[in-house]
Amino acid sequence: MTSPVQPVPDHLVSALVRDEPRVLTRITSLFGRRGYNIKSLSVGTTEMPGVSRMTFVVSGERGVVEQAMKQLDKLHDVVKIIDHSLEKYVDRELVLVKVRVENSERRIEIRQMAEDFRARIVDVGRHALTFEVTGDEGKITAFIEQMRPFGILETMRTGRIALTRGSNADIASHIYHDGQTETLEPVYSSAPREGKAREVNNLF
Amino acid sequence: MTQPDAQQQPMQDMTGAKALWATLAAHGVSTVFGYPGGAIMPVYDALTFYPEVRHVLTRHEQGAVHAAEGWAKATGEIGVCIATSGPGATNLVTGLADAMMDNVPLLAITGNVARHLMGTDAFQEADITGITLPITKHNYVVTDPDELPMIVAEAIRIARSGRPGPVLVDIPKDVQLAAFGGELVRPQAHPETPAPRPEVIRAARELLLGAKKPVLMVGGGAQGAAREITEFARAWQLPTITTLMGLGAFPASDPLWLGMPGMHGSVAANHAISQADVLIGFGLRFDDRVTGRVKDFAPQAQVIHVDLDAAEIGKIVRTHLPVRSDAAHAARALTEDAVPFDLPEWRAQLAEWRTRGEHPTTWGAAQAVRQVVARLRPDDILTTDVGQHQMLAAQLARFEKPRRWLTSGGLGTMGFGFPAGLGAAMAEPGVRSIVIAGDGGFQMTAQELATLTKYDIRNVKICIINNSYLGMVRQWQELFHEKRYSEVYLGDSNPDFLKLADAYNIKGWRAENSGDLESAIDAWLSHDGSGLLEVVVPNEHGVFPMVPAGAALYEMIETEPLKTAPHKAPDLGEKMNVVAEEQEARQ
Numbered sequence: 001m002t003s004p005v006q007p008v009p010d011h012l013v014s015a016l017v018r019d020e021p022r023v024l025t026r027i028t029s030l031f032g033r034r035g036y037n038i039k040s041l042s043v044g045t046t047e048m049p050g051v052s053r054m055t056f057v058v059s060g061e062r063g064v065v066e067q068a069m070k071q072l073d074k075l076h077d078v079v080k081i082i083d084h085s086l087e088k089y090v091d092r093e094l095v096l097v098k099v100r101v102e103n104s105e106r107r108i109e110i111r112q113m114a115e116d117f118r119a120r121i122v123d124v125g126r127h128a129l130t131f132e133v134t135g136d137e138g139k140i141t142a143f144i145e146q147m148r149p150f151g152i153l154e155t156m157r158t159g160r161i162a163l164t165r166g167s168n169a170d171i172a173s174h175i176y177h178d179g180q181t182e183t184l185e186p187v188y189s190s191a192p193r194e195g196k197a198r199e200v201n202n203l204f
Numbered sequence: 205m206t207q208p209d210a211q212q213q214p215m216q217d218m219t220g221a222k223a224l225w226a227t228l229a230a231h232g233v234s235t236v237f238g239y240p241g242g243a244i245m246p247v248y249d250a251l252t253f254y255p256e257v258r259h260v261l262t263r264h265e266q267g268a269v270h271a272a273e274g275w276a277k278a279t280g281e282i283g284v285c286i287a288t289s290g291p292g293a294t295n296l297v298t299g300l301a302d303a304m305m306d307n308v309p310l311l312a313i314t315g316n317v318a319r320h321l322m323g324t325d326a327f328q329e330a331d332i333t334g335i336t337l338p339i340t341k342h343n344y345v346v347t348d349p350d351e352l353p354m355i356v357a358e359a360i361r362i363a364r365s366g367r368p369g370p371v372l373v374d375i376p377k378d379v380q381l382a383a384f385g386g387e388l389v390r391p392q393a394h395p396e397t398p399a400p401r402p403e404v405i406r407a408a409r410e411l412l413l414g415a416k417k418p419v420l421m422v423g424g425g426a427q428g429a430a431r432e433i434t435e436f437a438r439a440w441q442l443p444t445i446t447t448l449m450g451l452g453a454f455p456a457s458d459p460l461w462l463g464m465p466g467m468h469g470s471v472a473a474n475h476a477i478s479q480a481d482v483l484i485g486f487g488l489r490f491d492d493r494v495t496g497r498v499k500d501f502a503p504q505a506q507v508i509h510v511d512l513d514a515a516e517i518g519k520i521v522r523t524h525l526p527v528r529s530d531a532a533h534a535a536r537a538l539t540e541d542a543v544p545f546d547l548p549e550w551r552a553q554l555a556e557w558r559t560r561g562e563h564p565t566t567w568g569a570a571q572a573v574r575q576v577v578a579r580l581r582p583d584d585i586l587t588t589d590v591g592q593h594q595m596l597a598a599q600l601a602r603f604e605k606p607r608r609w610l611t612s613g614g615l616g617t618m619g620f621g622f623p624a625g626l627g628a629a630m631a632e633p634g635v636r637s638i639v640i641a642g643d644g645g646f647q648m649t650a651q652e653l654a655t656l657t658k659y660d661i662r663n664v665k666i667c668i669i670n671n672s673y674l675g676m677v678r679q680w681q682e683l684f685h686e687k688r689y690s691e692v693y694l695g696d697s698n699p700d701f702l703k704l705a706d707a708y709n710i711k712g713w714r715a716e717n718s719g720d721l722e723s724a725i726d727a728w729l730s731h732d733g734s735g736l737l738e739v740v741v742p743n744e745h746g747v748f749p750m751v752p753a754g755a756a757l758y759e760m761i762e763t764e765p766l767k768t769a770p771h772k773a774p775d776l777g778e779k780m781n782v783v784a785e786e787q788e789a790r791q
Binding site: 021022025026033066067073075077 | 334337338341342345362513514515518
C-alpha cells in the first residue's frame with residue numbers, strides 16, 4: 001500500500017517552568033529519550049521571579065504531541081503546559097539573516113526586498129547585509145526564500161515564542177494562587193502540586 | 205554508652221548531616237539501608253546521635269537499594285537507602301531504575317564531593333543527579349544546608365504521592381558538615397488523589413451495562429486499592445485478571461479470578477482479553493509483555509482505562525473511555541449501583557479456558573516452584589528474581605492479599621529478589637519472606653547473605669531453582685535462535701550453594717529429585733531461622749503458556765512443545781518478522 005507522504009504537523013506548546021538547576025536538561029532529556037522531535041525551543045524569564053517560559057515547536061502527530069505534553073507535565077519543575085492549539089494565540093519569531101552583496105545593483109535590490117518585509121538592517125558590510133526580521137513563521141520563511149537567490153551567508157532564528165490572545169494570563173491564573181504568589185515563591189513549595197498542576201491539557 | 209537524645213540536640217550543634225537525620229526521623233523513617241564512604245562520612249557520623257533510626261549495613265549498594273525497595277513494596281511506606289559519592293552512588297542506579305519502572309516510593313541519599321570541587325573530576329565524583337535524571341521521579345543537589353529539611357520533606361512527598369517513584373537527594377560533603385541555621389520541618393501533607401468526574405463514572409457504568417463479555421484487568425497501581433477493587437469486581441461479578449504487578453490486588457481464591465495476562469499469562473486471561481467486548485483496566489500501563497502485538501490486543505473491546513497518570517492513558521492501547529482517577533476512588537464510585545452480570549455463556553467459555561495450559565508434572569522447575577508456593581501462608585511475602593522461576597511463581601502462586609508479591613516487573617532486574625526479600629523481612633519480622641531465585645540471579649547479590657547473618661534476620665527463606673543455566677535466555681535461544689545456546693551455561697562454575705550459605709552461617713538444604721523435595725521444603729521452612737534451599741532441576745523445561753514476542757495474545761503456545769518432535773518453532777519466523785515490522789512502524 002502506498003500512500004502519499006503526509007508532512008508531519010507542527011504543534012506550538014508553551015511551558016511555564018521553575019527556574020531550577022537542570023530544568024532545561026530534564027525537559028530536553030525527556031524529549032530525547034522518548035523520541036519526541038523538538039523543532040525549536042526558546043526559553044526566557046517571565047515577569048514572575050523564579051518562573052521561566054519555554055515555547056516549543058514539536059513535530060509529530062497529534063497523539064504523539066499530546067503524549068509529550070502529558071509526560072512533560074509530570075516533571076516536578078513544570079508548572080503548567082499551554083497547548084496553543086486549544087486557544088487563540090500570537091506567535092513571533094526573530095531571525096537574523098546575512099545576505100551576500102555582490103555589487104551595488106544587488107544592494108539596491110536586496111534593500112528594496114527587505115523594505116517590503118519590513119526587515120531592519122542591523123549590520124552593513126562591504127559584501128554583506130545583515131537583516132533582522134520579526135514575524136510569524138510564514139513571513140520569516142518567505143523572507144528567507146526571497147533572499148536565497150542573492151546568497152545567504154548565515155542565518156540564526158530564535159525559535160517561535162507565543163502568548164495566548166486576550167486578557168487570559170497563564171501565570172496570573174495559575175501561579176498567583178488566591179491572589180498570592182506563595183505557591184511558587186518558596187522554591188521548595190509546601191503546597192501540594194499534584195492536582196492543581198494544570199487544567200488545560202487534562203481532557204478527562 | 206548512652207546516646208544523646210536527638211530531640212534535645214541543641215540547635216547550635218546542628219549540622220546539615222544532623223538535620224538530615226532529624227528530618228528522616230520526623231518523617232517516621234525507622235530503618236535505612238546503606239553503605240558508607242568518604243563523601244557521606246559526616247552523615248554516618250551524625251547517625252550516631254540518632255538511635256531512633258536503624259541503619260542496615262548491606263554488602264553492596266545494590267543490596268541496599270533493593271532492600272529499601274522490598275521494604276517499600278511490602279509496607280507501602282517510603283524505603284530509604286544511602287550511598288557515598290561516585291561508585292557508591294552509581295551502584296544505586298539499577299535499583300533506582302527498577303523503582304522508577306515499578307513505582308516504588310524510594311528516597312536515595314547520596315554524598316558528593318564538596319561544593320567547590322564539584323565539576324572538577326574530583327576523587328569519587330560522579331554527576332549522580334545527571335546520571336539518574338531519567339530514572340528518578342525527581343532529584344536534587346542540596347547547595348544550601350539550611351534547605352536540607354525542606355528538600356528532604358519535599359523529596360519524600362514526591363516519592364510517595366501520585367504515582368510513586370524514587371527521588372534522589374545528593375548532598376555535597378561540605379553541606380553535610382556545615383552549621384545548620386534553617387528550620388526543621390514537619391512532614392508535608394499527602395496531596396489529594398484525583399477522583400473521577402461523575403459523568404465519566406456514568407459513562408463507564410453505561411459501557412459495563414452493555415457488556416456481554418466483560419473483563420476487569422488490575423495492575424500494580426491498584427495494590428493500594430485491593431479492597432475497593434475486590435468489592436467492585438464482586439459487585440458486578442466481573443471476571444478478573446491481575447497483571448504481574450497486580451497479583452494479590454484481587455484474591456486468587458475467588459472464582460472470578462482468571463490469572464495473569466501476557467507473555468506467560470494464563471490461557472484464560474489471554475483468551476478472555478482477546479474476546480472481551482468491554483475491558484476495564486485499573487492502575488496498569490499495558491506493558492508490551494502484557495499486550496503482545498498491540499494492534500491485536502483486545503481487538504473487540506471497548507477499553508475503559510482508569511489510571512492516576514494521565515500520560516499512561518492512551519499511551520499504548522487505544523482507549524474508549526479514559527478515567528483519570530485514583531483506583532480506589534473509581535472502584536468505589538463504580539461499585540455503587542452495580543448490576544451483577546449474569547452471562548452463562550461467557551462464564552462457561554471462561555471455565556473451559558481455565559482448564560487449559562497445564563504445567564508438566566515431571567521433575568523440573570515447575571514442580572519445584574509449585575510445591576514451594578503451595579506452602580505459602582496468606583501473610584507470607586514472596587519475592588523473586590527475573591526469569592523462568594519468576595514466571596512460574598507468578599503463574600503458580602495464589603495470593604490472597606496485596607503487597608505480598610514483590611517482583612521486578614518493569615525493569616526485570618536479576619539480583620532483585622534476595623535483597624528485596626531481606627528488606628521486606630526486616631519491615632515485617634513476624635512473617636516469612638520467601639525468596640525464589642535462579643542460580644544466575646542469586647549470584648548477582650549473594651553477598652547479602654552477610655546481611656542476614658549480621659542482623660540475625662530469621663525470617664528469610666531462600667529457594668534457589670538451579671538449572672545450571674540462564675533459563676529464560678536459554679528458552680529464547682531454543683525457540684528463536686535455533687538452539688544456539690550462546691553464553692548461558694553456568695553449571696560448570698556455579699558454587700556449591702550450601703557451602704556458600706554455610707560460609708555465612710546460614711543453614712542449607714538441597715533437593716535433587718521429587719522424592720527429596722517435600723522433606724527438604726519441610727525442613728527448610730520449619731527451621732527456626734533463615735535458610736537456603738537449593739533445588740537442582742533439569743534444564744530442558746521452558747515456561748509455558750508463552751506468547752512469542754510480537755505475536756497476539758490469542759496466538760499463545762499453550763503447552764510446552766514435545767521435545768522429541770523435530771525442532772520446529774510454530775510460525776516463529778513469521779512472528780519474528782512481525783516484531784521487526786512493528787519496530788519499523790514505531791520509528
